[in-house]
Amino acid sequence: MLSARLIVDRDFAISELDRRLFGTFVEHMGRCVYTGIFEPGHPSADEHGFREDVAALTRELGVSIVRYPGGNFLSGYNWEDGVGPVDRRPRRLDLAWFSTETNRFGTNEFVDWCRKVEVEPMFGVNLGTRGPDEARRFIEYCNHPGGTELSELRRSHGWDKPHDIKFWCLGNEMDGPWQIGAKRASEYGRVAHETAKVMRWVDPSIELAACGSSNRDMATYARWEYEVLDHCFDHVDFISLHTYFMNPHDSTEEFLGNIELLDLFIKEVVAIADAVAATRRSPKRIMLSLDEWNVWYKARTHAHLRKPGWPEHPPLIEEVYNTEDALLVGGALITLLNNADRVKCACMAQLVNIIGPIMTEPGGPAWRQTIFHPFALTARHAHGRVLRTLASSPGYAGKTAPEIPYLHACVTEDEATGRVVVFALNRHLGEPMDLDVLLRGFGGGRRILEASQIHHPNMKAVNTKDARDEVAPAPIRSVAIDGDRLRATLMPGSWNVIVTAPA
Ligand code: AHR
Numbered sequence: 001m002l003s004a005r006l007i008v009d010r011d012f013a014i015s016e017l018d019r020r021l022f023g024t025f026v027e028h029m030g031r032c033v034y035t036g037i038f039e040p041g042h043p044s045a046d047e048h049g050f051r052e053d054v055a056a057l058t059r060e061l062g063v064s065i066v067r068y069p070g071g072n073f074l075s076g077y078n079w080e081d082g083v084g085p086v087d088r089r090p091r092r093l094d095l096a097w098f099s100t101e102t103n104r105f106g107t108n109e110f111v112d113w114c115r116k117v118e119v120e121p122m123f124g125v126n127l128g129t130r131g132p133d134e135a136r137r138f139i140e141y142c143n144h145p146g147g148t149e150l151s152e153l154r155r156s157h158g159w160d161k162p163h164d165i166k167f168w169c170l171g172n173e174m175d176g177p178w179q180i181g182a183k184r185a186s187e188y189g190r191v192a193h194e195t196a197k198v199m200r201w202v203d204p205s206i207e208l209a210a211c212g213s214s215n216r217d218m219a220t221y222a223r224w225e226y227e228v229l230d231h232c233f234d235h236v237d238f239i240s241l242h243t244y245f246m247n248p249h250d251s252t253e254e255f256l257g258n259i260e261l262l263d264l265f266i267k268e269v270v271a272i273a274d275a276v277a278a279t280r281r282s283p284k285r286i287m288l289s290l291d292e293w294n295v296w297y298k299a300r301t302h303a304h305l306r307k308p309g310w311p312e313h314p315p316l317i318e319e320v321y322n323t324e325d326a327l328l329v330g331g332a333l334i335t336l337l338n339n340a341d342r343v344k345c346a347c348m349a350q351l352v353n354i355i356g357p358i359m360t361e362p363g364g365p366a367w368r369q370t371i372f373h374p375f376a377l378t379a380r381h382a383h384g385r386v387l388r389t390l391a392s393s394p395g396y397a398g399k400t401a402p403e404i405p406y407l408h409a410c411v412t413e414d415e416a417t418g419r420v421v422v423f424a425l426n427r428h429l430g431e432p433m434d435l436d437v438l439l440r441g442f443g444g445g446r447r448i449l450e451a452s453q454i455h456h457p458n459m460k461a462v463n464t465k466d467a468r469d470e471v472a473p474a475p476i477r478s479v480a481i482d483g484d485r486l487r488a489t490l491m492p493g494s495w496n497v498i499v500t501a502p503a
Pocket residue numbers: 027070071072073172173292349350
């Protein structure tokens with residue numbers, strides 16, 4: 001049995017956590033929109049064609065904000081194609097995914113869907129083939145109350161009130177050679193600056209995110225962030241990060257070491273953003289938006305990414321997630337919470353079918369993938385503030401990261417309810433962990449309200465249409481609290497959440 005210790009002190013907080021950490025992403029790609037969230041004629045479809053089964057699972061997942069409409073799709077998208085009478089909308093070749101886009105679903109439908117599932121919409125503007133002029137026209141269409149051509153156009157389309165979209169992404173992965181209209185850092189930095197400026201002139205209440213690197217392995221990583229922010233620092237609030245976790249060594253232990261790289265990535269981007277601030281002697285702090293993140297390594301071949309013949313919504317990158325993927329997602333969420341002072345927004349990519357926590361069958365059921373569970377449990381139980389933890393745990397040296405402690409944990413406190421919640425990953429695959437948590441400064445007695453684990457003896461176990469709960473939360477068998485000491489036995493290779501409340 002391994003022993004690990006965690007000390008938490010109520011006086012030492014990292015930050016309030018921003019609910020936008022529990023975001024996801026809906027792109028016009030494969031079956032995310034069509035036969036994902038939207039399928040007119042499906043037995044569960046409402047009058048708009050929105051699948052009620054997917055809407056219910058999205059609410060259960062606890063999603064706060066959803067990014068739309070891409071992704072790579074964004075860089076060739078004309079927002080005008082997706083508004084107005086559906087029968088007059090153009091069919092277009094989508095060069096991002098080599099598909100035919102029918103535009104049956106667009107901006108106003110997405111906003112309606114967001115209102116239905118009670119999430120905040122996050123939009124991107126196309127800085128691949130277009131620029132500041134289309135961006136300022138688009139935000140006028142969406143957010144201006146009325147009395148101008150574009151706001152009246154929205155009203156004539158049936159949406160009388162402004163959509164009031166607050167969070168906007170300035171393009172997508174603009175450093176990537178695969179991107180339509182990819183740019184050098186100086187080119188993008190200038191366009192982002194000018195676009196942000198005019199968008200904010202139309203609506204000063206918005207928040208804007210500039211594109212960081214497509215991933216930490218890009219050759220221009222770090223220099224890109226510095227140069228882009230050097231151009232647009234005064235006009236943006238966020239820099240974006242994207243990361244898709246791979247499993248190159250086909251080893252669960254190495255795979256779970258990826259979580260350490262996410263922490264490093266976040267800390268590096270914070271350092272770069274603050275270095276740009278320093279050159280200006282500016283107290284402004286650019287926040288981080290991890291607006292694409294997930295596990296993605298199985299469905300990554302050319303055949304997964306592209307189907308011949310320009311089909312409509314073909315099945316693309318429909319990754320099926322297993323136990324170890326769920327552990328990694330749970331661990332990554334712990335990292336996000338531990339960086340809640342600078343990461344104020346994060347979008348698991350994507351929501352449904354495309355590398356998503358929800359899977360659907362056209363005309364058939366929807367079900368929860370393994371990664372659904374750690375996300376839903378974290379969104380449900382992490383409220384209020386994230387507290388600092390002092391952890392001591394044995395660890396291992398890996399190829400992915402030099403030092404990987406077996407215990408990866410965070411603690412939140414909701415001052416409104418008095419709930420203190422421990423999230424803990426045991427990365428040891430062979431031994432249970434005896435976890436000893438000292439909860440300092442909370443006063444009085446406490447009780448355990450709920451203790452759940454994600455654990456399966458088979459790291460490759462998956463949920464399917466016919467075995468939907470193969471990997472699902474189960475109670476932690478051994479957990480107790482006595483005064484300020486919480487003790488739990490964590491199964492080998494398990495992700496755990498322990499909710500405590502005043503007695
Ligand atoms: O989420 C799938 C794709 O991955 C997105 O379109 C793109 O931004 C990223 O490369």
